[in-house]
Amino acid sequence: MDYFARTRVRDIISGQKVDQEVIILGWARTKRLSKNVGFVEINDGSSLHNAHVVFSPPADFPELERIITGTSLRVVGKVVEVKGREQAYEVQASQLEIVGDCSPDYPLQKKRHTFEFLRDIAHLRPRTNTFGVINRFRSKLSHCIHQYYQDRGFYYIHTPIITTSDCEGAGDLFQVTTLPLQEIAARAQELDLDEDFFAEKAYLTVSGQLEGELMCTALGDIYTFGPTFRAEQSYTSRHLSEFWMMEPEMAFCDLDEMLILIEDFLKHLISFSLEECPEEMGFFNKWIDKGRQKVLQSIVEADFARVTYTEAVEILKKAGREFEFPVGWGNDLQSEHERFLAEEYFQKPVFVTDYPREIKAFYMRVNDDEKTVRAVDVLVPLVGEIVGGSQREERYDYLKENMIQQGLDIEQYSWFLDIRKYGTVPHSGFGLGFERMIMYLSGMSNIRDVIPFPRFPRSARF
Numbered sequence: 166m167d168y169f170a171r172t173r174v175r176d177i178i179s180g181q182k183v184d185q186e187v188i189i190l191g192w193a194r195t196k197r198l199s200k201n202v203g204f205v206e207i208n209d210g211s212s213l214h215n216a217h218v219v220f221s222p223p224a225d226f227p228e229l230e231r232i233i234t235g236t237s238l239r240v241v242g243k244v245v246e247v248k249g250r251e252q253a254y255e256v257q258a259s260q261l262e263i264v265g266d267c268s269p270d271y272p273l274q275k276k277r278h279t280f281e282f283l284r285d286i287a288h289l290r291p292r293t294n295t296f297g298v299i300n301r302f303r304s305k306l307s308h309c310i311h312q313y314y315q316d317r318g319f320y321y322i323h324t325p326i327i328t329t330s331d332c333e334g335a336g337d338l339f340q341v342t343t344l345p346l347q348e349i350a351a352r353a354q355e356l357d358l359d360e361d362f363f364a365e366k367a368y369l370t371v372s373g374q375l376e377g378e379l380m381c382t383a384l385g386d387i388y389t390f391g392p393t394f395r396a397e398q399s400y401t402s403r404h405l406s407e408f409w410m411m412e413p414e415m416a417f418c419d420l421d422e423m424l425i426l427i428e429d430f431l432k433h434l435i436s437f438s439l440e441e442c443p444e445e446m447g448f449f450n451k452w453i454d455k456g457r458q459k460v461l462q463s464i465v466e467a468d469f470a471r472v473t474y475t476e477a478v479e480i481l482k483k484a485g486r487e488f489e490f491p492v493g494w495g496n497d498l499q500s501e502h503e504r505f506l507a508e509e510y511f512q513k514p515v516f517v518t519d520y521p522r523e524i525k526a527f528y529m530r531v532n533d534d535e536k537t538v539r540a541v542d543v544l545v546p547l548v549g550e551i552v553g554g555s556q557r558e559e560r561y562d563y564l565k566e567n568m569i570q571q572g573l574d575i576e577q578y579s580w581f582l583d584i585r586k587y588g589t590v591p592h593s594g595f596g597l598g599f600e601r602m603i604m605y606l607s608g609m610s611n612i613r614d615v616i617p618f619p620r621f622p623r624s625a626r627f
């Protein structure tokens with residue numbers, strides 16, 4: 166239907182189409198009808214703004230009567246400039262056609278719905294202002310991430326969604342199987358993995374890192390950007406069971422070199438948002454978190470803070486406050502500790518490096534003290550941990566020892582050990598949680614509201 170001839174509303178709003186005849190395809194937001202003139206606001210999803218369409222005289226457009234909020238329309242008209250009104254352009258309609266009537270029980274009324282309410286109404290949620298903005302922003306930021314790495318010579322690697330290894334060693338895995346589990350349970354029968362699809366245990370990936378490490382030892386600098394899955398029983402506002410992660414992996418690169426890349430990359434995403442997404446950032450600043458733009462601007466201008474885990478523990482001990490979880494060398498930092506460091510102590514993003522070996526994954530490079538590893542987390546105000554990464558253990562013996570200590574099956578991971586056997590190189594990588602970055606940039610407070618179809622325990626709707 167006029168696919169290549171139509172005009173997107175954003176191009177009308179920006180003034181590109183003035184004095185031209187356009188075809189608009191979209192959905193009615195509001196209608197006002199009087200004897201002499203009719204107005205319909207049409208939104209086509211290309212912008213927060215609507216096309217303001219004038220029907221004069223309304224008697225020439227009998228279908229106006231049928232239009233309610235949500236009706237889909239095809240309008241032909243001429244774009245004219247109007248002075249002294251909020252909207253600089255309007256469309257004087259010459260044709261109107263209803264594409265699809267809207268049932269009168271359509272719930273998008275003038276009143277504002279809560280984000281929780283909207284999560285249950287699939288057809289409505291993406292048509293609201295907030296989710297329109299969020300989804301357009303996600304699209305732009307994804308493109309920006311690809312552009313950043315492509316411009317720097319990284320190759321985009323498609324790592325598998327189904328895998329047989331547990332990268333984080335945390336055991337929060339969704340198992341993938343075609344076995345008739347109900348039948349097996351009913352017959353009180355043992356699972357015979359040989360009859361399963363892959364003839365071994367397989368899972369949805371928690372990270373593309375292990376395969377990414379393999380690929381970087383052939384292609385140099387690579388990145389992955391895809392969905393990852395974790396079966397954690399986490400009901401927090403910062404955890405999803407399915408989330409998107411971007412993971413670069415750099416050969417011949419140590420942790421200090423990588424920290425420079427991380428800071429440049431995160432600042433690039435902030436600058437891009439401020440400069441290239443004025444509609445989205447203006448919306449967030451006005452409706453979600455007042456003053457967001459100013460905060461972000463100040464982040465770009467200053468250096469990130471840097472501390473080791475050991476220094477962070479000292480800061481927390483001297484904080485002079487009761488934390489729910491105890492602070493002590495060897496304990497993992499909890500969300501409350503991370504937020505204290507980023508929000509109150511440093512009041513900006515902070516790199517925390519060199520965590521105790523026991524609380525981090527098997528692949529991280531062991532420091533000379535044999536007690537800590539070359540890990541890095543980036544903590545930011547509002548969200549907490551946004552990036553996790555490390556320099557990788559490139560020494561065969563150390564890695565093997567680590568794997569044994571953490572109870573991994575060496576046979577299963579022999580391919581990963583082999584990277585250290587055939588021309589090993591120092592290498593480093595990290596993972597950026599895409600939804601957490603969107604939260605940080607937008608000020609949205611619940612991660613479920615920055616992804617189109619949130620998955621969390623007991624919920625995988627639509």
Ligand code: 4AD
Pocket residue numbers: 332333371372373374395397403404405406408410412413550551552553554555594595596597598599600601612
């Ligand atoms: O710190 P994580 O677990 O690190 C890894 O998975 C490494 N393999 C990455 C690498 O070195 N290539 O996860 C990385 C980031 C976290 O910092 C956080 O931003 C995000 O992924 N993340 C989650 N986001 C939403 N929901 C969850 N359940 C998340 N778990 C981690």
Ligand code: MG
Pocket residue numbers: 542550552553
């Ligand atoms: Mg982490």
